[in-house]
Amino acid sequence: MVHHEQCPLCSSGMIADQIICIDHYISGETFPIARCSSCGFLFTQDYPEVTEIERYYESSDYISHSDTSEGLINKAYHIIRQVMLRRKRKIIIKLTNLRKRHSSRCRMRYRTFCLFNERIRMVCKGN
Numbered sequence: 001m002v003h004h005e006q007c008p009l010c011s012s013g014m015i016a017d018q019i020i021c022i023d024h025y026i027s028g029e030t031f032p033i034a035r036c037s038s039c040g041f042l043f044t045q046d047y048p049e050v051t052e053i054e055r056y057y058e059s060s061d062y063i064s065h066s067d068t069s070e071g072l073i074n075k076a077y078h079i080i081r082q083v084m085l086r087r088k089r090k091i092i093i094k095l096t097n098l099r100k101r102h103s104s105r106c107r108m109r110y111r112t113f114c115l116f117n118e119r120i121r122m123v124c125k126g127n
Contacts, residue, residue: 001046004034012038017045026056 006013014037021031021044034045048056 002049003046004043007036007039007041008043009041010036010039012036014038015045018042023056026058 004015007015015034016037017032018035019033021033023029023031031047032045033042035042047053
């Protein structure tokens with residue numbers, strides 16, 4: 001498990017557990033959510049190493065691994081995912097001025113973002 005002695009964002013040592021979350025879906029394990037008193041950042045404490053994380057997502061019922069829109073929960077998930085992806089795209093466009101600039105470098109950044117987003121979807125689907 002990975003345990004932080006300092007805030008991963010600002011490196012302050014003033015961190016304390018805020019709440020305990022339980023993985024009700026797969027493992028039943030608990031994970032503390034810590035808050036940095038200095039910057040207010042919330043982060044998961046005592047989370048699995050990269051080599052161990054896969055077992056927390058092994059269920060075929062895990063929604064992001066499924067393309068099915070059958071059932072209320074799956075429909076809601078897919079609608080919310082599309083809304084959030086659009087919001088992220090708008091934020092990136094706003095922060096990088098992609099629409100205002102017409103340089104090849106800017107178009108390349110946008111293409112990279114689209115490819116990155118598609119890769120994230122593929123990873124979540126298990127491809």
